[in-house]
Amino acid sequence: MRDFVFHNPTKIIFGLGREAEIGSELAKAGVHKLLFVYGKLSIKQSGLYDRVIDSLKRANIEFIPFGGVSSNPILSHVRQGIALAKAERVDALLAVGGGSVIDESKTIAVGVLSNDDIWQYFIGKKVTAALPVYTILTLAATGSEMNGNAVVTNESTQQKFSIGSSFVYPRVSILNPALTCSVPPDYTAYAAVDAIAHVIEAYFTSESRPGLQNRLVESIIHTVIDTTENILNDPDNVEARGEFMWAATLALNGLTTSGVGQYGFPNHMLEHALSAIYNIPHGAGLAIIIPAWMRWYLKTNSNQFDHFAKIIFSESTGTAGINALEQWLSSIGAPIRLANAGIPVTDIPLIVDNAFSIASLWGVDAVYTRQTISAILHLAV
Numbered sequence: 001m002r003d004f005v006f007h008n009p010t011k012i013i014f015g016l017g018r019e020a021e022i023g024s025e026l027a028k029a030g031v032h033k034l035l036f037v038y039g040k041l042s043i044k045q046s047g048l049y050d051r052v053i054d055s056l057k058r059a060n061i062e063f064i065p066f067g068g069v070s071s072n073p074i075l076s077h078v079r080q081g082i083a084l085a086k087a088e089r090v091d092a093l094l095a096v097g098g099g100s101v102i103d104e105s106k107t108i109a110v111g112v113l114s115n116d117d118i119w120q121y122f123i124g125k126k127v128t129a130a131l132p133v134y135t136i137l138t139l140a141a142t143g144s145e146m147n148g149n150a151v152v153t154n155e156s157t158q159q160k161f162s163i164g165s166s167f168v169y170p171r172v173s174i175l176n177p178a179l180t181c182s183v184p185p186d187y188t189a190y191a192a193v194d195a196i197a198h199v200i201e202a203y204f205t206s207e208s209r210p211g212l213q214n215r216l217v218e219s220i221i222h223t224v225i226d227t228t229e230n231i232l233n234d235p236d237n238v239e240a241r242g243e244f245m246w247a248a249t250l251a252l253n254g255l256t257t258s259g260v261g262q263y264g265f266p267n268h269m270l271e272h273a274l275s276a277i278y279n280i281p282h283g284a285g286l287a288i289i290i291p292a293w294m295r296w297y298l299k300t301n302s303n304q305f306d307h308f309a310k311i312i313f314s315e316s317t318g319t320a321g322i323n324a325l326e327q328w329l330s331s332i333g334a335p336i337r338l339a340n341a342g343i344p345v346t347d348i349p350l351i352v353d354n355a356f357s358i359a360s361l362w363g364v365d366a367v368y369t370r371q372t373i374s375a376i377l378h379l380a381v
């Protein structure tokens with residue numbers, strides 16, 4: 001085990017109907033007025049919007065609704081949210097939705113307390129303060145409900161960049177698995193890919209691989225695979241939705257990477273270029289990138305790939321394990337080649353430029369050179 005600090009301050013409230021407690025949680029924390037951030041349609045269609053408002057009213061919490069967050073949230077909408085939150089002098093943010101809504105809320109929470117343009121924080125400025133963020137999760141995938149990350153696309157430059165800060169961990173996140181039963185099969189599949197992606201980045205690239213951390217990762221992958229299949233067969237299976245939800249939260253809350261030393265996030269670096277340019281769902285982009293990256297990286301850590309193949313798919317070689325993963329991704333309806341997402345091979349130089357700019361920002365451009373990125377993308381053709 002390498003040295004580590006694990007400090008995750010997010011309180012999780014898990015269970016059926018628990019979103020009714022949001023008003024009392026906010027009141028307990030002394031919140032008076034909040035920006036209520038949500039997406040396009042889903043929370044109004046499901047009736048969740050009205051239930052949240054009931055809970056806020058019962059607790060005498062004033063709120064300013066701010067809807068319209070897009071999947072892959074965009075900078076111009078973030079800026080509108082910051083302006084509104086400043087004008088209304090809110091003292092907290094409530095995000096009700098998936099990762100996009102939570103990420104946009106975290107970003108607004110930073111912008112409200114800053115006089116700098118918010119994009120500065122995505123290109124290197126350090127976050128030093130943020131308003132408190134509370135969440136009710138409706139799509140389990142990103143882990144944003146229990147981590148300090150936020151990803152936003154600058155739509156005028158096609159840059160999808162992130163901030164990572166201890167200031168933006170949600171204070172409280174409410175996880176009711178029943179709220180995710182309406183997530184359609186395609187987004188369920190993309191969510192599964194994302195949760196698996198979050199644990200395999202360090203699993204294959206970290207300096208150290210303690211057995212405990214390996215087994216935590218493998219348990220999350222097994223759980224995601226089993227529950228995804230159950231959910232796709234029976235979308236209202238709340239037990240499976242619940243296990244999936246908690247697995248996705250644990251996949252990116254710092255648990256599985258504690259003690260593993262340094263590690264990379266290369267699949268995400270490459271995927272963010274795809275969703276920046278083509279606005280495809282993050283999990284769909286990952287399903288295209290992961291098998292290609294694995295085939296490129298296989299020789300660098302072949303023992304771990306052999307181990308993965310054996311434990312996850314009962315296969316005897318790393319290559320067979322990658323093939324089995326790719327086949328599983330395809331079986332749940334995820335794209336596994338650039339063409340499956342309508343991306344022409346002639347666009348590879350454009351994607352290379354975009355991904356290389358992220359590699360430079362993350363300081364990994366010596367390994368992920370333009371040539372290397374191009375070689376990986378050609379394995380996704």
Ligand code: NZQ
Nearest residue numbers: 039040041042071072098099100138139144149182183282
């Ligand atoms: O806008 P609405 O109408 O709510 O529809 C959403 C959206 O179209 C819909 N949806 C959400 N909950 C639903 C539902 N539909 C039916 N029933 C429900 N209960 O699902 C669509 C996708 O939602 P979105 O929030 O975009 O999905 P996800 O949670 O996968 O978030 C993706 C974003 O998170 C970023 C991604 O890059 C992407 O921008 N990520 C954030 C991370 C983090 N903060 O730690 C890490 C990840 O690696 C990732 O990069």
Ligand code: ZN
Nearest residue numbers: 194197268282
């Ligand atoms: Zn992800």
